[in-house]
Amino acid sequence: MGDRDELLWAAVIERDDTVNNVVYAVKTTGVFCRIGCKSRQPLRRNVRFFESAAEAIAAGFRPCQRCRPEEGPVPSQVLASVVELCRRVEDGHEKFDVGAFAAERGYSERHLRRRFVEIVGVPVAAYARLARADRVRTSLRSEISITRAIADAGYGSSRAFYEHGATQLGMSPVRYRGGARGERVAFTSLLTPLGTVVAASTKRGVCAVKIGDRESALIDELHREFPLATVLRDDDELSDVANVLADAVRGGAEATALPVDLEGTAFQMRVWNALRGVPYGETRTYSQLAERVGAPRAVRAVASACAANRVALVVPCHRIIRRDGALGGYRWGLETKRALLDAERTAAEARRSAPE
Numbered sequence: 001m002g003d004r005d006e007l008l009w010a011a012v013i014e015r016d017d018t019v020n021n022v023v024y025a026v027k028t029t030g031v032f033c034r035i036g037c038k039s040r041q042p043l044r045r046n047v048r049f050f051e052s053a054a055e056a057i058a059a060g061f062r063p064c065q066r067c068r069p070e071e072g073p074v075p076s077q078v079l080a081s082v083v084e085l086c087r088r089v090e091d092g093h094e095k096f097d098v099g100a101f102a103a104e105r106g107y108s109e110r111h112l113r114r115r116f117v118e119i120v121g122v123p124v125a126a127y128a129r130l131a132r133a134d135r136v137r138t139s140l141r142s143e144i145s146i147t148r149a150i151a152d153a154g155y156g157s158s159r160a161f162y163e164h165g166a167t168q169l170g171m172s173p174v175r176y177r178g179g180a181r182g183e184r185v186a187f188t189s190l191l192t193p194l195g196t197v198v199a200a201s202t203k204r205g206v207c208a209v210k211i212g213d214r215e216s217a218l219i220d221e222l223h224r225e226f227p228l229a230t231v232l233r234d235d236d237e238l239s240d241v242a243n244v245l246a247d248a249v250r251g252g253a254e255a256t257a258l259p260v261d262l263e264g265t266a267f268q269m270r271v272w273n274a275l276r277g278v279p280y281g282e283t284r285t286y287s288q289l290a291e292r293v294g295a296p297r298a299v300r301a302v303a304s305a306c307a308a309n310r311v312a313l314v315v316p317c318h319r320i321i322r323r324d325g326a327l328g329g330y331r332w333g334l335e336t337k338r339a340l341l342d343a344e345r346t347a348a349e350a351r352r353s354a355p356e
């Protein structure tokens with residue numbers, strides 16, 4: 001057994017998905033995998049390495065259904081190219097030759113453009129437009145940087161990133177912030193024991209829920225977040241949403257069932273989607289959430305995605321706390337976070353002890 005095989009085996013154990021092209025085959029099952037495959041690891045003595053999927057197939061092995069090793073170059077390599085492309089575009093080089101860029105890295109232009117859409121959520125040209133507009137409206141900057149989101153997520157998690165692409169979330173992928181151009185955003189407000197709640201919705205779902213002291217400040221914020229939309233009050237249209245939220249702040253209802261219309265990076269979308277899966281009356285830590293989205297090393301990025309949540313209650317970021325039990329942060333104030341958790345815990349306990 002050569003040194004190289006030993007290194008590759010170490011990579012298999014670590015599920016290191018940065019190893020290019022090389023695959024491992026398992027004699028007992030007849031299946032071959034990418035180095036970073038998440039399926040159960042085989043015994044060392046049953047493993048054989050091949051330089052490529054083609055060689056493994058030629059030797060009579062079949063590709064794993066889970067990691068699909070026959071489907072082109074490893075995603076982290078593609079991801080690195082996509083990130084690089086994002087950077088070039090963000091730097092203002094949108095006119096540069098995507099075809100030449102792809103060819104330098106061994107892809108066809110078509111393939112790279114397709115992967116770009118899968119990973120980023122919009123085509124290169126759209127991303128270039130948004131990046132250009134973004135250089136003018138820098139206030140939206142922090143929310144647009146897919147490059148940073150991917151980098152924050154760590155290359156180690158790129159495989160999971162790729163597998164659970166935003167398009168599978170059941171929410172629109174990165175519908176990049178044109179500030180909801182030309183759309184109608186209706187809002188309403190309600191007074192609750194926690195303060196004023198302002199909720200807004202497009203025709204697809206709830207796009208903002210804010211909690212604060214002053215209604216006018218919250219509405220101003222709404223206008224800033226959707227600068228190109230028609231933002232107007234419509235209490236009738238949002239009366240159902242208001243009822244659910246009024247109950248939710250008292251711990252009486254679960255607001256996560258409301259349809260949402262969210263805009264964010266693919267990574268943020270994954271985090272927000274996972275947040276909607278944290279059960280009522282329970283909490284999770286930032287690390288648990290990072291595990292949940294397949295990016296265990298990206299705890300900081302996960303915390304920023306929680307902080308960037310614009311839809312209080314409906315995307316229940318208040319259910320994420322620090323490992324030591326401290327509350328961590330909350331965009332709408334720690335007191336509000338504490339009150340929400342208390343209300344939910346009390347209501348959940350009451351439900352459990354209530355006779356059936």
Ligand SMILES: [Zn+2]
Pocket residue numbers: 032033034037038039064065066067068
């Ligand atoms: Zn596999």
